[in-house]
Amino acid sequence: MEAASIEMRFEEGTKKPCRTCKWQIADPTNPEQGQCTVGRTEMGAVWKRWIRDVFNMTCGKHEEGKLSFREHV
Numbered sequence: 090m091e092a093a094s095i096e097m098r099f100e101e102g103t104k105k106p107c108r109t110c111k112w113q114i115a116d117p118t119n120p121e122q123g124q125c126t127v128g129r130t131e132m133g134a135v136w137k138r139w140i141r142d143v144f145n146m147t148c149g150k151h152e153e154g155k156l157s158f159r160e161h162v
């Protein structure tokens with residue numbers, strides 16, 4: 090089985106939008122945009138990715154829910 094890809098893709102009307110994903114941090118000034126924090130280096134550092142459309146972007150790592158405060162950066 091192929092590992093779930095974190096490669097973000099545009100998928101109009103996706104049922105798994107970044108919007109509902111626990112790895113997404115909403116942009117307080119623009120609700121359509123946000124940042125994805127699913128990326129981790131081997132050393133544990135987080136690399137954030139810009140999400141230009143949180144309603145229609147998705148990836149194989151989508152997980153519904155909220156990140157606990159401890160996991161946030």
Ligand code: SF4
Nearest residue numbers: 107110113125127148
């Ligand atoms: S769906 Fe994928 S790209 Fe979007 S926030 Fe979640 S992990 Fe990041």
